Amino acid sequence: MRRFTGSCRFVDNKALALQKERYKPGQPTLGYAGLCQLLTAWRHSTDTKWLSEAPVHPPQQSLKDFERAYAHFFAKRAGFPRSKKKGQSDSFCYPDPTQIKLDQANSRLFVPKLGWLRYRNSREVLGTVKNVTLSQSCGKWFVRLVAVLPQHTSRTCPCCGHVSVDKRWTQSQCVCVECGYENNADLVGAINVLRAGHARIACEVSSIALPAAGTHRSDSGAAQCRA
Ligand SMILES: [Zn+2]
Secondary structure, X not given: OHHHHHHHHHHHXXXXXXXXXXXXXXXXXXXXXXXXXXXXXXXXXXXXXXXXXXXXXXXHHHHHHHHHHHHHHHOOOOOOOOOOOOOOOOEEEEOOHHHOEEEHHHOEEXXXXXXXXXXXXXXXXXXXXXXXXXXXXXXXXXXXXXXXXXXXXXXXXXXXXXXXOOOOOOOOEEEOOOOOOEXXXXXXXXXXXXXXXXXXXXXXXXXXXEEOOOEEEOOOOOEEEOO
């Protein structure tokens, strides 16, 4: 897992260095598709062949997050992306729900290249798992609950970002006084919660819910809790 985290960090920092290089002579920035093509090349290059030992989706997700952070910078919504250092926000994300299996009854989780991992359940997972982030803190590994503050989620316009302070938004239907956007109040709340969750994941400040404990691979290939 440390190696997978390192792969994501390496790819992220390489993408940042590359974009900086291209920025100076005024070359257009590379989009997500272009960065993914480079990732494939790096995975096949003799110098960086170790990247192919990690699953492909987590570094792809890192590139997607990086591209979003870079776009936010140019749109003046965020500062310039920083290079990542070892030990800071050590995490990687499996974004494809078809590759993830969660067996809550037996407290185990399946992800590519790691197999079944046992975890200590601290909170029941409701709904369908859409992605899984594994993060490391103080030698322990944790799995994905992203907590979103509910403040303003029902009062913010998903279209223009205006926060309604008056009562122009009725219980069932929202109408933005700024841009005229109109939608069901529950749907507006859901859109805002989802966006806030994605933003937190992108910033890698997601809070932690399921302490997975340190794991090691057994001879059968399945991972087990050490403690
Ligand atoms: Zn609006």
